[in-house]
Amino acid sequence: MAGYTAYNLRIILILTLGSLTFGYAYSVISGTLGQPGFLDYFNLRNDESHTQAITGTINGLVCAGAVFGSLAVGWMCDARGRKETLYLTCVVNIFGEALQAGSVNLGMFLAARFIGGWGIGMAVVLIPLYQAEICKLLQQTMPPPSARGFLVGQHGTFAIFGYAIAGWVGVGAYYSTNLAFQWRFPIAVAFPGYLNHLAGDEAWAIVSRLHGGDQDEDSLLFAREEFYQMAQQVQADNAAWISGGYHRQIFTKPSYRKRIWMGFFIQYAAQSTGAQVIYVYIISLYQNLGLTGGIPLVLGAAYVTVATLSNFTGALLLDKIGRKPLFREIFPTHIRPQGVAWSLVGTFLSTLVYVEAAPTALANIKWGYYIIFIGLTLINIVILYLWCPEAWAKCTDFFSKTKGLSLEEINEKFGDEVVVHLTNATDKQLEDLAHTIQAEQDEKIAMDHSHHEKTGVSGAQTV
Template sequence: MAHYSAFNIRIILVLTLGSLTYGYAFSVITNTLGQPGFLSYFNLDNDASYANQIEGAINGIFSAGGTFGALTVGYMCDIHGRKVTMNTAAIISLVGGALQAGSVDIAMLLVARFITGWGIGMMVVLIPIFQAEISPPSSRGLLVGQHGAWIVAGYAIASWVGVGTFYSTNMSFQWRFPLALQCASPLALLCCSPWVPESPRWLLMQGRHAESWDIVSRLHVDAHDQPDSQKKLSYAQKEFHQMVKQVEMDTNAWAAGGGARQMFTKPSYRKRMWMGFFTQYSAQATGAMVVNNYIVNLYHGLGINGGLVLVLGALYVTVATGANFLASVLMDHVGRVRLLIIGLTGCMLSLSLECAMEARFEGTSDRVGNALGVFFVFTFIFFYAGGIDATSYVYCSEIFPTHIRSQGMAFSMIGTFLSTVVFLEAGPTALAKIKWNYYIMFIGLTAVDIAVMWYYFPENNRFIQTKGLSLEEINIRFSDEVAVHFSDADAERKGGDDVESSGTEPAEEAKADAEHLEHSILPSSQ
């Protein structure tokens, strides 16, 4: 089993600055909407109906920007590369954050929210793609799972900053500083980007084999090297050989099949597009973003007010951060789809019990009932973060072949942004008029989503398993051709099923071809 190298870890950690950018920018508005200085400055503390409309617009326009960003990044990734796209997203996020912090009226704030949404919409699509393309199969869940973990770490940082500024006597600093702080992570990402190489798989699609091999050879540590290792192929050589052959096969098939229209006309690609979109939509259909963004309203309904609301909100996302890290460790062992279903089920049950507490104890001073209400809020986020959050990003980043991965991930994330536009825009008004009954809709949607995922995602030993397979070999799970299998992946596959690809080359031919690639590439890369 191959292991990641220090070079690999360094890249992953730098990329998580993009995850942090998304998480902080997405969450910072939660506490901002509860800051007295913000409400007073924009005259939202006198007219509740007007305040609800503006709060909905602030969140809705952000998600609309995210949708635009996801559409932008899908093709930009393929044309200009992962690294240029990452830097562009960082600059847009930086501009949006600065404009938010300097907003002088609602119109400027809304424009700034759209720009920020645009930047983070690009970021949330790009980062897991980038991470997946540099991660070894055996640890891809752990490494790409850092995207979800650091997104929620951004939530936690934003919440604790909001707690601190709530007690400031400077009403302007109270809300402007947290908004300005969202510029820190994209700025840090820009500063650290020289340490990040381009994706080796994108380089192969551009025909830049020497640059790709130079990166691949540094990414992995081979645990099976022996004294006679010169007679054997290293893990990096085998992976590079597989990548080259798969890119050649996919490029020819892509051109012969008519190009981009195949994403929706070819059954196996169409299935992946649907699965990615549905995975991200179902994550939002749990009501997670509504609970997170309007958690202040929920606590008010339980009779909790003042600074304690902000402290509970910060603890909420702190628990989520730990649960995401747990998920990143588990998913390489449990599998992606099983973890998603466990998370969806836990969220549905927790939200049902939370609604029961709201229905029975809302507006009362019953400490036990209100304490249980808070407890079920925390069990909800534990299941969401521990089963759905990081897992959904990993799953959507790995089920698409390299030549449509960016478009597929972008289409998947549109499922997130379109859902949140609807759910968050309606949130303030719905919570004001029907209160906890709004969450019943999410309970029903999640029940349907569990059934759909259970019955329509199955294949090969109950679920489409992607753990342990290289990105190229995942094709076999969707009945697409795989150019080359190598020994570690074969061992993993034999433990799960006996499916073989018609494109698999004999071991001796693969070895000879890989050695030829090595000798032709290495001299030009030195």
């Protein structure tokens, strides 16, 4: 039986640290906008209309940068692979955070916000993408059921935990007498997190170690079967990718286009609830209610602390009730980077509009701005009902049926071909698969041996 190892948990913790760092970097500006040192340094106290415009721009630029960062990841994952993309993501984020923390004027800070947003867009696509693919390796074919939903759900939990940490760091910094420290230090705290993603392993080494290496014969056999499934599916997907015309097929092939639409619209609709606007400007919201001093920052931090607990609870329930929120499982391997990227574009484009307009809108129409989000949410529900009527009838059934399936096997629910089935395979099918894998390994060993006899160099030395 495939089981859990300390290495499993270490991998997940490393990946969730990326989620936490992303959440922190994305949300720290909420508290920054309430720091007297920040407002004084950039002269954002005297002219209310100017302050509203600059505040909207500060938040809008990070979303604009994130749009480009999201699309860049979709391309680079194919061009250079996930490991190099992860390295570049870390570098861009460190550079963006350093520029923000060290800004000497408003122009520099605004430019740094765009660069930081670019890095955030890369991270928010890559981290859950990588998480889903690593967590896929933890699925089990026998009870207890897979915990992939719980583990992938930790992206959201740790991202919101990053929000909470940013909130409480902002509370502490508020009481510093050093006005520069008040806003520079909280931004700089994000640096170390990105330094923990600069290591990686080869595919087979990861798969084998995730299943306990050679310590357990059953685990090793399971790892071999999963590796074979992934290798065969990748070959088939690559052939389909080439024959289908590369990137343009994500918009021309109906099953892919439906996935892209589903991911984009769901992400847009989630932001159209106004949740991000509430959090980004939560300090101003409490100040407008008459609260002063550090109280607004404390309440803002408490708000996201409660949200962290809610996210964790939701992650616990994913494997019990299905994975409706995990729409990133819906893309086949060869279009997954582009699919996740375009989904997150829906997040950042809508957020850009909402947070850019928020300061002016809240100052002029006040609570009426939130009525807009109520209206948008109602409209989105109607669109889903009319445009995708089958979704209402099939949603629960579809996501419950994906429970325990590998990411390759989920593709079959969208009409794609799955080369190798593992989850629901019969004993005879698994036995035949084991013979096939063994035969291929024997053939490879024979070829390596023949090569060694001819050249005097072992296969291991030629790798």
